[in-house]
Amino acid sequence: MSKQFNADNKKTNFPWFALAFLSVFIIAGIGGCIAFFLDGQIGAGLTFSMMFCGIAGLMMTLLVYxxxxxxxxxxxxxxxxxxxxxxxxNKSGYQAMLGMGAVFFAIGVPISFVAISDELPKANYAVLLVLVFPLIGALLLWQGRTKVKHWQKIGKTPFYPEPFPGCVGGQVGGYFTLQHGRFEQMPQAELSCVHVYQSGSGKNRTTHRKHIWSSQCNVSRTVDGKHRLVFDVPAELPVTGEDSRYRGRIEWQLSCNGELQQASERLKFNRKWTLPVIAGNARSAWQPSAAEVELQQQQRQVAAFDAAASQIKQQVQGDTLYLTSEPGRHTGTASTLIIVGAIFSGAGVFLSYKALDETAMLWLMALIFTPVGLLTLLFGLFWLGRGLKASVSPGQVWIQRSMFGIQLYQRRAQLTTEQQLSIKQTLSSTSGEGKRTEYFRLQADIDGKTLVLAEGITGRDAAEALKLQVAEALIR
Known part of the structure; x- marks a missing residue:
């Protein structure tokens, strides 16, 4: 398929069939509600109708959007x-969160009331698990409402691309304006080419978002009050839509993060836009000055070395560079993994216990929950307790691995060229605001074996800066 956008291959028909199919669920929900009402079961009727109509209505809204x-x-x-x-x-994402919260809460409350009223007097305490649904709904409603109010304080921030559309082989850029507040320090923007695809089928279908390429730059404010940015984009990257080299589709995402000052209040500024990108060589009419580009590069380089130094303890003695990757540096990420793993593991153990007296289906669910939970839990514990020490001197490296302060093993090897050094992404996470954080490790490839010299480095720039320092230590 050509990189250039082909209109004939991009026709999008209105989802009549899907809407008609979902309408059947709404009709069934209304019909079931009436039947329960006629039978005198008002609570069951409301629960039945909310379940069918609520879920179908939310899905119809998302389809039309x-x-x-x-x-x-x-x-x-x-x-x-x-x-x-x-x-x-951002706003549409927050509204979707509110919609999901409303559906979970509206369905979970009556179901929980009916189930607990029937089963709790029988000493079936496992029925309390149904409270998870209204609790999730309440949490989504609270978080969604909080995010919407925060968005309203900042106001609309539409992005105006220049050139339009953006071009691989040229530039992607443009500007946005602020309705309220001002930046104390110019924020940073990131442009990402994202491969969006699905795997699995039915209930096991999962949507994946893999970053193919990304680049960062500082935002510049011009005299007309516009906040401008521009990126040079390599020509070999795919354009928006389908590409024969990838399954699924390609999206180009622009994100901007910073801090706004509104009167005496500081607000986090997080915005993400989906931009149209085609093949071409068009460039933006606005370009940052050479002095500004040089200043941004210097600031980015200084920030990268500062970030590397703050994350990985460094000490130089003679011609040897000592690196220490302290344990417990990413307690947030590790704690999340541990909590999720504990919940899944606990659910798996509970289902295994109940399966002794119940149907074989519970065994199947237990076999899914338990290993996933245990693996996640163990990975979280590894992230929390892992420690690594390394030393680099001309032609030689040494490492020592520990776990929760207990030494496990050490390795020593000959390292002769900086080409043997590389950085590798080990994990990535995305916040509720869509901010993506990448974690890297610095490793040496020696005779087909890999020695990790530093790990848990947040950000590619910091990892690259540390790689330069290690390369210098090798050739002293």
């Missing part, structure tokens, strides 16, 4: 410039 978004994307790829700019994805 997705169709409108696809039509807008097609129009932009064909060169139709939106007069009001490209809206950020």
């Amino acid at each position: 997705g169709h409108r978004k696809a039509l807008a994307e097609q129009s932009m790829l064909l060169g139709e410039k939106p007069a009001d700019g490209i809206a950020s994805n």
